[in-house]
Amino acid sequence: MKKQNRGVVVVAVGVVVAVVVVVVVAVVVAVVVVVVAVVVVMAVGVVVVVGVAGVVVGVGVVVVVVVVVMVVVVWGWWRKKKKKKKKKKKKKRRKGRRRGGGGGEEEEEEEEEEEEEERGGGGGGGEGGGEEEEEEEEEEEKEEVEEEEGKEEEEKKKKKKKKKKKKKKKKEEEKKKKKKKVEEEVEEEVEEEEFEEEEGEGEEGGRVRVLECLAPWLCISAARPVGSVGSGAARHNQQEGQQEQQQQEQHPGEPAAGWLRDTRTTAPDRSRRPHSAPAPITATMVKTFQAYLPSCHRTYSCIHCRAHLANHDELISKSFQGSQGRAYLFNSVVNVGCGPAEERVLLTGLHAVADIYCECCKTTLGWKYEHAFESSQKYKEGKYIIELAHMIKDNGWD
Incomplete structure (x- = not known):
């Protein structure tokens, strides 16, 4: 016998036992009443017997009613309990179907058999109430x-949203990494190309470096008005000529100190030194700075006269822009003159700047930051900007 039928059998047996007990009690009571009535009639009289019989019958009726009520209550409680168990079983089965996916048809058949058995065991008198209960159960199940x-759909939506967010974050991070790599590669390529171009220009111009500034001019000159460039050049030429004359008087027949002869065929600079006699072999006088520079050092020089301007160690940044293109920021420079300061509005804000120029060829190279009015630009104060169009990078000294 199946488990579903055991409960029905137990309840049925209980009801039968209760009815039998009630009947037996009623028979016993009736016998007792009859015996007592006979005895009483013989002893007392008919009226008393009738009264006692009425009392006994009333008590018996009350007992029967109480027993019936108890049976009905127990029956209802048992049915409710059974419904709860059914609901729990159905929920478990549904969850198992959703997770496992298989065995759903067999479980549905078992449920249908259980419902049919319950309907058959419930009796004809409870058909109307049973149908209503079934409808209620079905509605509850649907709900x-x-x-x-609905809960499962919400959970799925939440999971999808989380996955989408994670994917977006990963994509953004990958994009950022790619951008950084591309920027770094581009910067490296640009620097390599610039370095190669500068080396090519240096080779084309020859290895003769016409460095026209001696050690006394290796310093930053004081501020001068912008219109005094020509007078400064004249003074410089006069001082140079005087020094050469003094050295020739002290050591006649020898070239001035700091000058070396190069037998390469280049035209003499007649505009600068009209007093020098023409030599039978064309030669160029080259000024060197081996006294204060190491034997091999990366430097930056004026592209017009090859005067030394700065060492590579003094370079701060290559990401500046000048009037003729790219420009470099240096911490300190040499062989550079400085004009008067004036306020200018640059790309990074208002600054007090002064134009700087080469002390040898008087070419304007860039500017010096005298004062920055914004706190974020204070690091530029006292630094120098030289445009790339006016300088060349030297990879070492010959």
Whole structure:
């Protein structure tokens, strides 16, 4: 016998036992009443017997009613308990179907058999109430199913959203990494190309470096008005000529100190030194700075006269822009003159700047930051900007 039928059998047996007990009690009571009535009639009289019989019958009726009520209550409680168990079983089965996916048809058949057995065991008198209960149960089940489905859909949506967010974050991080790599590669390529171009220009111009500034001019000159460039050049030429004359008087027949002869065929600079006699072999006088520079050092020089301007160690940044293109920021420079300061509005804000120029060829190279009015630009104060169009990079000294 199946488990579903055991409960029905137990309840049926209980009801039968209760009815039998009630009947037996009623028979016993009736016998007792009859015996007592006979005895009483013989002893007392008919009236008393009738009264006692009425009392006994009333007590018996009350007992029967109480027993019936108890049976009905127990029956209702048992049915409710059974319904709860059914609901729990159905929920478990549904969850198992959703997770496992298989065995759903067999479980549905078992449920249908259980419902049919319950309907058959419930009796004809409870058909109307049973149908209503079934409808209520079905509605409750539908509501529960809908709620569960809604919860599952919400959970799925939440999971999808989380996955989308994670994917977006990963994509953004990958894009940022790619951008950084591309920027770094571009910067490296640009620097390599510039370095190669500068080396090519240096080779084309020859290895003769016409460095026209001696050690006394290796310093930053004081501020001068912008219109005094020509007078400064004249003074410089006069001082140079005087020094050469003094050295020739002290050591006649020898070239001035700091000058070396190069037998390469280049035209003499007649505009600068009209007093020098023409030599039978064309030669160029080259000024060197081996006294204060190491034997091999990366430097930056004026592209017009090859005067030394700065060492590579003094370079701060290559990401500046000048009037003729790219420009470099240096911490300190040499062989550079400085004009008067004036306020200018640059790309990074208002600054007090002064134009700087080469002390040898008087070419304007860039500017010096005298004062920055914004706190974020204070690091530029006292630094120098030289445009790339006016300088060349030297990879070492010959």
